[in-house]
Amino acid sequence: MVDPRTPVIVGVGQFTERIDLPGYRGMSSVELATEAARAALADTGADVTAVAEAIEVFAALRQFEISTPFSAAPLGCSDNYPRSVAARIGADPARAVLEPLGGSGSQKVVTEFSAAIAAGDAEVVLVFGSENGSTLRHFAGRDDKPDHSEQIGGQLEDRGYGFEQYMDEYTATHGLTGAPVQYGLLDNARRAGLGATVADYRTAMAELFAPFSKVAAKNPFSSSPVERSVDELVTVTPENRMICDPYPRLMVARDQVNQGAAVLIMSVAAARRLAVPEQNWVYLHGHADLVEQPLLDREQLGTSVSAEYAVAEALRVAGIGLDDVSTFDLYSCFPFPVFTVCDTTGLATDDPRGLTLTGGLPFFGGPGNSYSLHGIAETVLSMRDNPGRFGLVGANGGVMSKYSVGVYSTQPVEWAADRSRELQAQINERPRIAVTRHPEGRGSIETYSVRYDWPEVTGVIIGRLDADGSRFMALTTDEDLLALMTDGDPLGAAIIVTPGEQKNHARPA
Structure with a gap:
């Protein structure tokens, strides 16, 4: 028997609206989240009305349309997203929470409120999120736009946007205003560390992601249930155009989706009181939440210390090793977040257990900050089907800025604290690279990306000054340097950098 305050996941729900299927309505974020919440309530196997009325906390993940x-x-929104969803399912929570930006938030919030339940601060919590990117695109430029505005009022713990953790004026001015270019820098930095050629690395990315597409093709909640071959992923075509180097379109998170997910957590005492069948209970055995150093400060751009530490700590808390894990769902907005977990844990990229249960963000769908709720939902279902086994979810946020891990199993276990605070102090104390914001003189390219999504193709560079080894950012539209960046391999190439009023500029040395 475990402590009656022990948290258990008792219900999970997912919902996807696909534009290529009959009945597409172009739903709002609130409507999508409501469908997922209703599915989670039904999944408990208990009285849906009684469970809804028992929910004390509605913890919502911030969707992209309200992230700045x-x-x-564009179509209006609720002034209180959590309470709009609550009202639709007949709930009146004492507390409504809106989490900041970050794909790590799904696991982070599940861990946070599981700990709150274990401490006796709550008994029933619903964590949910949704994205209506498909709706926003569908109605863009049309005259028959729906109005998704809602004025519901009430208490709301708005935790802010949080984007300042991922970018500042310096990085944004130098093109780091979207995830593809940010992760392109990281993947090319990893390639530099491996000494791989451009062609070999692109093939490795495709070999990593092709199996993900096979999983997505069989997932009923997938936004793009199409199996892709390695050749399809690696070959640049008009359909698979370059977005930001090194990524063709099919290797980029699919963000124009209509998806929602929800996870219902209760204390064991509440689960018994509400008559949730025990075979539906899944326990959070291990967990950790860590934050990386700011991008330009990191000693190595081609790896992630926070992901390495978080996976190791979650496994330690769970009392198991990597070989004891039966399923994985690793955040996969781009290849880098998957690669770095494999690099730092020894997990093979072609491990026969697979690295995703959903099908990954480029294929299953990338519903913003709430993707990993789908990963948790799939993990919970898999654990129920395989009692006593363990499933690991790795959730990533920002520019590989935050990493949260959960280890799940039906095997009963009491809540155990992790050492995230202690480990965070270790990360904060790691060496940092000096940054020169207005560089001048000779340097070399440490890593790079190319923005094909701008009106003028532009190279984005993180470099090192020859004079002192400090790091800098620069942009280039120089024809010769762009030719090297698009058709050759510029890693380590010598350049001349000059400071501008706002942007630094690079040319060949």
Whole structure:
């Protein structure tokens, strides 16, 4: 018998609306999350009304349409996303929470409120999220736009946007305003460390992701249930155009989706009181939440210390090793987050257990900050089907900026604290690279990407100054340097960098 305050996941729900299927409505974020919440309630196997009324906390993941203070949601939105969903399922929670940006938030919030339940601060919590990117694209430029505005009011613990953790004026000015270019820098830095050629690395990325597409092709909640071959993924075509080097379109997270997911957590006492069948209970055995150093400060750009430490700590708390894990769902917005977990843990990229249960963000779908809720949902279902086994979810946020891990099993276990605070202090104390914001003189290319999504193709460079080894950022539209960056291999190439009023510029040395 475990402590009655022990947290258990008792219900999971997912929902996907695909534009290529009959009945497509172009649903709002609230509607998508509501469908997922209803599915999670039904999944408990208990009285749906009683369970809904028992939910004390609605913890929501911030969707992209409300992720910046600089623009309004194109179709309008709720002024209290969590309470809009609560009202639709007949709930009136004491507390509504809106989490900041970050794909790590799914696991981080599940861990946070599991700990709150274990401490006796809550008994029933619903964690949910959704994205309506397909709807926003579908109605863009049309006259018959729906109005998704809602004024519901009430208490809301808005934890802010959080984007300042991922970018600042310096990086944004130098093109780091979207995930593809940010991760392109990381994947090319990893390639530099491996000494791989451009062609070999692109093939390795395709070999990593082709099996993901096979999983997505069989997942009923997938946004793109199409199996892709290695050749399909690696070959640049008009359909598979380059987005940002080194990524063709099919290796980029699919963000124009309509998807929602929800996870219902209860104390054991509440689960018994509400008559949730015990075979539906899944325990969070291990967990960890860590934050990486800022991008330009990191000693090595081609790896992730926070992911390495978080996976190791979650396994330690669970009391198991990597070989004891039966399933994985590793955050896969681009190849790099998967590669770095494999690099730092020894997990093979072609491990027969597979690295995803959903099918991954480029194929299953990349619903913003809430993708890993789908990973958790699939893991919970898999653990129920395989009692006593263990499933690991790795959730990533920002520019590989935050990493959260959960280890799940039906095997009963009482809540155990992790050492994330201690490990975070170790990460914070690691060496940092000096950054020169207005560099001048000779240097070399440490890593790079190319933005094909701008009106003028532009090279984005992180370099090192010859004079002192400090790191800098620069842009280039120089024809010769761009030719090297698009058709050759510029890693380590000598350049001349000059400071501008706002942007630094690079040319061949």
